[in-house]
Amino acid sequence: MRYAVVIEKANSNFSAYVPDLPGCVATGRTKEEVEIQIREAIEFHLEGLREDGIAVPPPASQAEYVEITA
Numbered sequence: 001m002r003y004a005v006v007i008e009k010a011n012s013n014f015s016a017y018v019p020d021l022p023g024c025v026a027t028g029r030t031k032e033e034v035e036i037q038i039r040e041a042i043e044f045h046l047e048g049l050r051e052d053g054i055a056v057p058p059p060a061s062q063a064e065y066v067e068i069t070a
Contacts, residue, residue, distance in 0.1 A: 004061040005038050007031060019061040021045050 007016045014031050016038040018024040024045040028034030049056050 001056075001059055003042060003059045004063045005035075005042075006063070007034060007038075016041075018042060018045075020057050020059055 003018050003020055005016050005018055007014055010027075013027055013029050014034040015027045016025065016034045018038070018041075021042065024038075024041050026034055026037035026041045028037045046056055
């Protein structure tokens with residue numbers, strides 16, 4: 001499965017979340033660290049859903065960049 005992940009820069013770190021998996025979030029000091037953390041968070045989140053007998057939501061969100069000319 002391939003889930004869309006949003007990574008945001010904060011004041012002193014990075015945060016990430018998965019739109020298709022509410023509550024699945026991670027933080028890290030660097031972009032590389034938050035990418036590792038969110039991958040682990042997704043795996044943990046999906047494992048928890050399965051253990052609780054909850055259907056795993058399929059990936060549905062998409063991300064695109066839009067260029068704006070100023």
